[in-house]
Amino acid sequence: MAAPIEAAVRYEELPARSSFVRDVLAGLSARPKRLSPKYFYDETGAQLFEAITALPEYYLTRCELEILEERAREMARLFPAASALIEFGSGSSRKVRILLASISTIAAYVPVDISSEMLIQEAHELRRDYPRLAVLPVEADFTKPFALPAAAAAMAHTGFFPGSTIGNFEPQEAVAFLRHAGRMLGHGAALIIGVDLVKDASTLHAAYNDGAGLTAKFNLNLLARINRELGADFDLENFAHRAFYNSERHRIEMHLVSKKRQSVSVAGRSIEFQSGETIHTENSYKYTLDYFTALARGAGWNPLAVWTDAGKNFSIHALTVDTR
Numbered sequence: 147m148a149a150p151i152e153a154a155v156r157y158e159e160l161p162a163r164s165s166f167v168r169d170v171l172a173g174l175s176a177r178p179k180r181l182s183p184k185y186f187y188d189e190t191g192a193q194l195f196e197a198i199t200a201l202p203e204y205y206l207t208r209c210e211l212e213i214l215e216e217r218a219r220e221m222a223r224l225f226p227a228a229s230a231l232i233e234f235g236s237g238s239s240r241k242v243r244i245l246l247a248s249i250s251t252i253a254a255y256v257p258v259d260i261s262s263e264m265l266i267q268e269a270h271e272l273r274r275d276y277p278r279l280a281v282l283p284v285e286a287d288f289t290k291p292f293a294l295p296a297a298a299a300a301m302a303h304t305g306f307f308p309g310s311t312i313g314n315f316e317p318q319e320a321v322a323f324l325r326h327a328g329r330m331l332g333h334g335a336a337l338i339i340g341v342d343l344v345k346d347a348s349t350l351h352a353a354y355n356d357g358a359g360l361t362a363k364f365n366l367n368l369l370a371r372i373n374r375e376l377g378a379d380f381d382l383e384n385f386a387h388r389a390f391y392n393s394e395r396h397r398i399e400m401h402l403v404s405k406k407r408q409s410v411s412v413a414g415r416s417i418e419f420q421s422g423e424t425i426h427t428e429n430s431y432k433y434t435l436d437y438f439t440a441l442a443r444g445a446g447w448n449p450l451a452v453w454t455d456a457g458k459n460f461s462i463h464a465l466t467v468d469t470r
């Protein structure tokens with residue numbers, strides 16, 4: 147019988163307040179101003195993101211779930227007997243549950259996430275539903291090296307990185323992440339990764355400018371979080387959500403636009419905004435199948451298979467790593 151989970155293995159204290167304040171002050175002092183999208187996900191932000199995934203305009207989650215449902219049995223061939231599935235940035239366990247339901251050779255599941263509350267909660271529920279599965283959560287920033295729990299380290303590894311979170315990295319960061327994942331998972335390991343696809347600008351625009359205004363709330367929550375945690379005095383009424391498709395760079399850009407000339411106090415520092423000045427809060431890159439395959443090859447991963455939904459909106463790539 148597997149040991150009960152009281153807590154996730156905590157690899158380091160994250161996100162440390164000191165690095166949050168440092169990053170925020172550096173980003174708001176830069177020209178143009180910017181904030182990292184990794185700071186969207188406090189408790190409120192994580193809940194807003196979950197709500198976004200259910201929006202009719204936000205096709206990404208729906209299309210990825212369609213692929214997982216249709217193809218999980220094909221994916222099962224990638225899993226050696228008694229293997230460990232390592233999920234980078236696990237969040238809710240909705241997607242991994244589809245794999246677990248179809249792939250009986252997964253002996254251990256290692257969800258890796260920065261937020262321990264959801265990690266522990268989901269781990270409890272998975273252990274209840276899959277009593278024979280070793281659920282070994284790790285609280286860590288999955289973009290940095292972390293140690294796998296010993297029980298999983300001894301098994302063959304398959305990585306899982308759904309949701310097109312790779313699209314929130316700059317292409318060179320995506321390559322660096324894939325290299326790091328390859329080193330962690332080890333030679334011959336497979337990676338199942340969700341990647342959003344280039345498509346018409348109107349579909350993309352709608353997905354990031356939803357009618358219910360949840361994406362706007364999600365974007366503005368970053369300022370609310372800075373108010374809550376860093377004692378800032380952003381007036382959310384004075385900023386607006388802006389998202390558009392940059393077709394030259396194949397990415398959705400999200401910004402917060404200052405509606406007027408204003409001064410905001412952040413951690414004791416005064417930050418000046420011109421009217422119309424923006425804070426760049428997120429890029430969400432969209433790839434073609436060939437471009438992503440080439441990017442992955444450049445990071446040491448060879449393609450095994452690729453699947454799309456019927457509408458060809460979203461893709462899941464299966465890759466294998468050559469670390470020699």
Ligand code: AVI
Binds near residue numbers: 206313361429430
């Ligand atoms: C998490 N990530 C893949 C989402 C995306 O679509 O880039 C985050 C998001 N931003 C706005 N809506 C959703």
